[in-house]
Amino acid sequence: MMLDHVSLCVLNLDRSRAFYAAALAPLDIAILFEDSSAVGFGKNRRPRFWLNAGGTPSGPTHIAFIAVTRADVRAFHAAALAAGGTDNGAPGLRPQYHADYYGAFVLDPDGNNAEAVCRNAEA
Numbered sequence: 001m002m003l004d005h006v007s008l009c010v011l012n013l014d015r016s017r018a019f020y021a022a023a024l025a026p027l028d029i030a031i032l033f034e035d036s037s038a039v040g041f042g043k044n045r046r047p048r049f050w051l052n053a054g055g056t057p058s059g060p061t062h063i064a065f066i067a068v069t070r071a072d073v074r075a076f077h078a079a080a081l082a083a084g085g086t087d088n089g090a091p092g093l094r095p096q097y098h099a100d101y102y103g104a105f106v107l108d109p110d111g112n113n114a115e116a117v118c119r120n121a122e123a
Contacts, residue, residue, distance in 0.1 A: 005048045006063060008112060009055035013039065015084075015109050016051050022083035023106065024049075026075030027065055027116060057110050064115040070102045076116035077104035088113055 010016040017039045021031055024041055032047045033040035037054065040047025049063070067073045074091045081087060089105030097103075103117040 003048075005050060007050040007052050008059070008061060008063070008110075009052050009057050010110050011057060012109065013037070013051060013053040019080070019083045019085060019109050020049075020051065020114075023076055023080035023085065023108075023114060024065065026072055026079050027067055029065065057112075060107075060111045060113055062113040062115065064103070064117050067102075067116040067118040069120070070118050070122055073102055073104050073116045073118050077106060080106035080108075080114065084109060085114070089115075 017034070020041060029041050029043055029049070031039055032042045032045060037052065039051045041049040065076070067076060077091050085106035085108060088107045089103070091104040092102065094101045094103055098119060100119055100121045101117065103115050105113055105115045108114050
């Protein structure tokens with residue numbers, strides 16, 4: 001992993017919190033910190049993806065989350081759509097990126113492009 005953490009400024013923290021909590025649950029990414037101005041998501045007690053209230057969104061931004069399996073990618077996509085996201089690319093292979101690149105894309109409430117990607121070959 002190259003980055004320690006990433007932060008997005010969002011227009012409505014509660015709305016974005018609910019969206020990402022639902023969309024990231026299939027990837028085993030949970031809320032690890034929250035207060036009135038920020039929400040931190042991560043694994044193993046380490047928030048790595050942050051939502052910040054206020055400021056001006058710099059978007060649209062593209063953020064890709066690691067999925068262990070292709071089923072996780074499909075579950076992310078379904079959960080994100082159910083949470084109010086907009087489809088921006090159904091789950092599937094994207095061989096133009098990599099032979100085993102399996103991803104799905106959803107626009108979040110602020111128009112950011114959220115992706116789940118599995119780079120493992122299907123077993």
